Amino acid sequence: MPLDAKALGRALHEDLSLHSTLCRRDAGAFQKAIRCDQEVLVACTQEQRLFAELGLQTEGAVAPIRFVNIRETGGWSRDAAQASPKIAALLAAARLPDPPPVPTVSYQSTGRLLIIGPLDAAEQAAALLCDVLDVTLFTQGPGSAGGAQARRHPVLGGRITGLTGWLGAFDLQWQADNPIDLDLCTRCNACVAACPENAIGLDYQIDLSACRAHRSCVQQCQAAGAIDFQRAASAQQERFDLVLDLRAVGAGPGFVQHALPQGYFRWDGRDSATLFKLRELVGAFEKPRFFVYQQRLCAHSRNASVGCKACVDICSAEAIASDKSHQQIQVNPHLCVGCGACTTVCPTGALAYAYPDATQLGARFRTLLSTYAAAGGRDAVLLLHSQDRGQALVGELGRAARLGLAHGVPAHVIPVALWHTASAGLDLWLSALAYGAAQLVLLSTHEEAPQYLDGLQAQMDVAQDIWRGLGHAGTPVQWLRATSAADLDTALQALGRTARSPAVAARFAVAQEKRSTLALALEQLIEHAPLPAAQRPQAIALPAAGSPLGSIEVNKDRCTLCLSCVGACPAGALQDNPQLPQLRFIEANCVQCGLCASTCPEDAIRLQPRLLLAPGRAQPRVLNEASPWACVRCGKPFGTVQAIEAMLDRLSGHAMFQGAARERIKMCSDCRVIDLYSSPHETKATDL
Numbered sequence: 001m002p003l004d005a006k007a008l009g010r011a012l013h014e015d016l017s018l019h020s021t022l023c024r025r026d027a028g029a030f031q032k033a034i035r036c037d038q039e040v041l042v043a044c045t046q047e048q049r050l051f052a053e054l055g056l057q058t059e060g061a062v063a064p065i066r067f068v069n070i071r072e073t074g075g076w077s078r079d080a081a082q083a084s085p086k087i088a089a090l091l092a093a094a095r096l097p098d099p100p101p102v103p104t105v106s107y108q109s110t111g112r113l114l115i116i117g118p119l120d121a122a123e124q125a126a127a128l129l130c131d132v133l134d135v136t137l138f139t140q141g142p143g144s145a146g147g148a149q150a151r152r153h154p155v156l157g158g159r160i161t162g163l164t165g166w167l168g169a170f171d172l173q174w175q176a177d178n179p180i181d182l183d184l185c186t187r188c189n190a191c192v193a194a195c196p197e198n199a200i201g202l203d204y205q206i207d208l209s210a211c212r213a214h215r216s217c218v219q220q221c222q223a224a225g226a227i228d229f230q231r232a233a234s235a236q237q238e239r240f241d242l243v244l245d246l247r248a249v250g251a252g253p254g255f256v257q258h259a260l261p262q263g264y265f266r267w268d269g270r271d272s273a274t275l276f277k278l279r280e281l282v283g284a285f286e287k288p289r290f291f292v293y294q295q296r297l298c299a300h301s302r303n304a305s306v307g308c309k310a311c312v313d314i315c316s317a318e319a320i321a322s323d324k325s326h327q328q329i330q331v332n333p334h335l336c337v338g339c340g341a342c343t344t345v346c347p348t349g350a351l352a353y354a355y356p357d358a359t360q361l362g363a364r365f366r367t368l369l370s371t372y373a374a375a376g377g378r379d380a381v382l383l384l385h386s387q388d389r390g391q392a393l394v395g396e397l398g399r400a401a402r403l404g405l406a407h408g409v410p411a412h413v414i415p416v417a418l419w420h421t422a423s424a425g426l427d428l429w430l431s432a433l434a435y436g437a438a439q440l441v442l443l444s445t446h447e448e449a450p451q452y453l454d455g456l457q458a459q460m461d462v463a464q465d466i467w468r469g470l471g472h473a474g475t476p477v478q479w480l481r482a483t484s485a486a487d488l489d490t491a492l493q494a495l496g497r498t499a500r501s502p503a504v505a506a507r508f509a510v511a512q513e514k515r516s517t518l519a520l521a522l523e524q525l526i527e528h529a530p531l532p533a534a535q536r537p538q539a540i541a542l543p544a545a546g547s548p549l550g551s552i553e554v555n556k557d558r559c560t561l562c563l564s565c566v567g568a569c570p571a572g573a574l575q576d577n578p579q580l581p582q583l584r585f586i587e588a589n590c591v592q593c594g595l596c597a598s599t600c601p602e603d604a605i606r607l608q609p610r611l612l613l614a615p616g617r618a619q620p621r622v623l624n625e626a627s628p629w630a631c632v633r634c635g636k637p638f639g640t641v642q643a644i645e646a647m648l649d650r651l652s653g654h655a656m657f658q659g660a661a662r663e664r665i666k667m668c669s670d671c672r673v674i675d676l677y678s679s680p681h682e683t684k685a686t687d688l
Contacts, residue, residue: 001075004084011088011375023047027054034061041094045069068094072398073415077408085377086414092371093364099356104286105333107167107262109241111282112136114172116254117246118143119155119203121269125244126153132279133242138172139182139203140247146202147187155182157205158236163243163254166334167263167281170240177233178205184226191217191227242281244274258449259317259337262287288355290338290419295328297350299593302327302568307595311342311351316449340423345455347548347591348571349514353423358517361424362431362510368414369436370505379501381413382432383480383492384421385443391417393445396485397492406489413441413492422452426459426548427514429477430466430521434506438499439474443488444481453479458546466522466611469540471531474499504528515571518548519588519618526613540611547609550592554583554623558604560643561626565596565605575620581640582625588618632663633671 009016019026023044033040034055040063042051048067055061070090074083113133115122120143126135130153138156139147147155157180162173180191185204192200195217199210206217206227213229221227243264250256255264263281267274299308301324311329312320319335320342331342331351343353352358365382372380385391394415401408409415418424421442429440442456460477467476476499482488506524511517529536542549552574561581566574573589574596576582597605628637629644647665651657657665660679664672676682 001071002080003075003087007084007375008088008091011085011371012092023050023054030054031058031061034058034063034065036063039064039066039095041066041068041091043068043070043091046071066094069395072395073409074411076398076402077411078401079408079411082411085372085375086380086411088375089368089372089377089380089414093367096360096364096367099360102355103289105289105336107285107287107334109168109263109281109283109285110134111242112240113242113244113278114138114170114240115244115246116140116160117244119147120145121246123148123153124269125246125267125275128275129244129278132282136238136240138174139205140252141205142201142203147204149187151187156236156238157182157203158233160253161235165239166261167285168241169334170243170261170263171237172240173235173237175233176236178208179227179229179231180204180206181226181228181231184224186224186226188224190220194220242278244278257316257318258451259339261317261335262337288338289333290336290340290353290355291331291333291343292352292354292357293329293331294350294352297348297570298328299348299350299570299591299595300324300327300329302570302595303564303599305568305595305598307568307570307593307598308347308591310345310347310455314341314345314451314455316341316451338423339420339449339452340418341420341449341452341455344422344425344459345546346514347593352512352514355419357512358428358510358514359512361418361428362517364416365428365432365437366435366509368416369432372414373436373501373505377412379412379438379497379499380436381410381439381441381495381499382437383409383413383415383441383443384418384424385415386421386445386447387417387419389445389447390421390443391415393443393482393485393488397488400485400489406485407493408489410492410495412438412497413495421448422456425456426463427518427521428510429459429463430525431506431508431510431517433467433476433502434508434521434524436501436505438501439495440477441480441495442477444479446481446483455546458543461543461545462547462549465540465542466525469537469611470525470529471536472500472502472529502528503530515589515591522611536613538612538614540613542609542611544607544609548591549611550590550607550609551587551612552585552590552596552623553606553608555602555604555606556624558602559583559600559624560602560646561624561640562601562643564599564601568595568599570595580625581628583623584620585623586618586620587612629666631668631671632666633675634668636668636670638668 003018005016005018019029022030042065045067055065068090070087074087111133113135115125115135116138118141119139122137129135136154157178158174158176160174165171196214197210197212199207200217218227245254245266265274265278304324306324312322317335317337319332321330323330340353343351369380397406398408400406432440463477480491482491508520561583563576566576571589571591573586575584577584592607592609594607597607626640626642629639629641630637664675
């Protein structure tokens, strides 16, 4: 792997010395470096464990140590000679501080394991786990061999009606509706032998559809009394810490979502890794609370009307539920797996990714791209991949390139590991493009839920329309699908170098507020767009699905300026005028949630997804206005002529709004009260 220490040092603004065997012959240089109080960055992840042990054995070692991979990601490639700018960028990003601590979510498991499935398979699995876990079986038929004669574990039976929960808190509900009580059954097999219909299997449960009520089994079981056809079915419930499900997906009540709860596993009898994971899940566990929710920004619900539900629809863990009675959503942190897809599709930023947050990921993008450019790199492509399978594929590709079996990661493609590919969206993509990226590529390894692909593709379509509307060529953000290193190599080579970076790189910092970041990125891209201002359209039309930007159209003939939409708007895009009957609109604030349209009693509002390029995007403009109605008693203006006339028309046939009552509709609130109390025709409380 060719390394130019001087060139890298110039890009990183420090003096670097090159070591080829730092973990062997040059170990003394490493020990000398870690005796100082400055952070030490080791560009080798293969020997991370060795360096850590060496640090513990080095007297006076006080320096914090970080590790970064520049070999598989950059140096092991046929483009290695041109990879210095990328290597400098990776080294610079590795020096960024770690994300600050965030609140955690706790789990407690004592090892109570529930195994659901055919009794023979369940007993086989239990034999491999019972030395560590407290096993209970729930039989779902005898299987091919039935249960063993010796009963080594508690066995439950009946019809499962529900299974909910997470690690340490799984609740199983079932109906004990079988005539055989498994607690009383001695497995003497007399009932099995006596049944003329063979309706009793070696799971010691009766198949009632095959039973013909001979009751021979009851006579054989008189001593134990385990069989009673008159026993009423009873609802049962029990809590477990772990669940091993041997059933096919959807074979009964359970978990069918893509992202399964922690502590719940499916097993087909072949993958032993599943059993090893189960054996380790005893004790106390913690994970980061990956999200932050701000109800005041949420566009989910107002006045019992549902607007945006993008987070509910995209969550693959079913951790998000609607709570429209409280004008919010509910996120279960124990079910959340931290994919970040909900935060990506949230148009307002009410749901924000917390670990790392947007500011830290934005700083990483900016550091990578600015260092790459300063080191002489051009037209960088950011390859966003997951820390799990995606990172493994990049490593496999690097090793294949080292052996001459693949080309490797191109010199202009910078791999960026995310907790999950879905955790970054339109605001961060546009920021990266503004920082100087020529293109962003999202690596899909088929570990993503289908709804993730749909949700992110909708945002890609928005980015594509903005990019091309500003005069850029190419595709700014796209999927790259690969399941093997060979697939990844072929797809990376197919990218070519057709995309070009913007002429001027942005210098703004990504804000914690999503809308602020989006506004900064758009301003940068619009200001430095290749298409001259005179040739740009007034607005760029955007897809209806996934667009967090747009305007609204108001039918002035139907709108009565009741201003219900103003009260429903969660983003402050719709506003009234305290001085005049006006409906005003700030387009930069609109998130296209649709609450205004669903709230409008006159059905006068339509959404218009677009990006307005005119400078007045952040200024209020009047969508509708009307002449004020003058009180017929005092002349004070209130309401609008259109609204009062519409009210009079709708109540014209109502018995309670005739005569004087009808005239009061034409009065202001003060005069209405005065007229009511001064009228000789009205009954007063003092007259009763």
